[in-house]
Amino acid sequence: MKPIIAITMGDAAGVGPEIIVKALQSERVYRICRPIVIGTAEILRRAMAVTGVDAELRIVGTVPEEEGGPGCISCIDLALSEEVPFGKISAAAGDAAYRYLERAVQMALNGEVDAICTAPLNKEAMQLGGHRFPGHTEILAFLTGTEDYSMMLSAPKLKVIHLTTHVGLREAIDLINPERTYRVIRQAHEMLSRAGLEAPRIAVCGINPHAGENGLFGNGEEAEKLVPAIERAREEGLNVSGPYPADTLFFRAVRGDFDIVVACYHDQGHIPVKVLGLESGVNITVGLKGGVVRTSVDHGTAFDIAGLNLADEGSLLEAIRLASELAPVGKRG
Structure with a gap:
């Protein structure tokens, strides 16, 4: 049918x-x-x-x-x-x-x-x-x-799901917390599993340059807002890792190391997808x-x-x- x-x-x-x-x-x-x-x-x-x-x-x-x-x-x-x-x-x-x-x-x-x-x-x-x-x-x-939904972008060789979207950058960082990060990781897993991928490989972007460089950049946002969610999802058997520096993560994802990237804010996720080609990009509402x-x-x-x-x-x-x-x-x- x-x-x-x-x-x-x-x-x-x-x-x-x-x-x-x-x-x-x-x-x-x-x-x-x-x-x-x-x-x-x-x-x-x-x-x-x-x-x-x-x-x-x-x-x-x-x-x-x-x-x-x-x-x-x-x-x-x-x-x-x-x-x-x-x-x-x-x-x-x-x-x-x-x-x-x-x-x-x-x-x-x-x-x-x-x-x-x-x-x-x-x-x-x-x-x-x-x-x-x-x-x-x-x-x-x-x-x-x-109330609990996410935006996913799909392009040839790259899929991205967002923790935040249509808010200012300062507000986006404030909105990110371990519970939201965990839910988006789960939504990514469920969507890709539904599309036929077994144990989809999920990578999480850092918020700060170089994913904070162990506290050198930022105020510990990665450790506070991202790492607890990643560890929780791993304990439940999800194939998720990070946080990774955004400036290399998208290259690795396009190369085939990961099935989807969790982006922290709008432009972090949108720019790589749109560079790959507006003519073939797709927006998916998840959840x-x-x-x-x-x-x-x-x-x-x-x-x-x-x-x-x-x-x-x-x-x-x-x-x-x-x-x-x-x-x-x-x-x-």
Whole structure:
């Protein structure tokens, strides 16, 4: 049974609609899943005109019984933000992006779809639209009632999971504690085990330069905030080690020494993944209640190229593939 993947359209003024209609022309998408777009039909038609995609746009109220294919895109049409121009911040588009995700989460919690794959939204537009969240991850946590969650990034040869994300650096360090570190290590282990890795190798980044150099740099944060969690996880049989200096750890992970890196703050984890290639990076939300699986492209709305047919759909294709792999098929209904 192929997993059903809800693809949310994101910000209508950005490249999301373009990469969706382009990605859904790939036969390999339909070999691994049944995709359904949650968005606005008129915006998708505009994206098809821009990209030259020739396909039937099938408007549905729920997941159709029959499977689609490269020549037929199924869409639950919320008819929002129909008049939004390309590349402009808009409260209407920001509100619509939130509503698309809200519908997708409802469908996932109801067992109508097996996973969610999100196109990018614009944080400023979303907040203008009345939804004051830092990003997709925090919205998903709110809509599912989840307090303990993490952001994972996946790129070729590198996976990273974060202890903190959308907060300032000073606040991020304050937020890290042994319990949070332990929970994220466990989430990394459970996610990779679910994806088929036996005893995944987990490495933890240090907070300070050279992982503190035995107290030479910083104020003992590694010993206070990281080491107790690593030792606790090891006692439970998890294959975890560190903390390691970040400046060499990511090289070692890409080389193949580790399956995933635990990063302490946003930029520490994001920069290595994005250097490896925005076109193939995927964002995964880990730990959502209700077993909700969510993947996303690892790039933004790219307003500067929206409407020009320049956006690459590679990251979305990879996000759909990962959503299909992680989806709990067989539990639907």
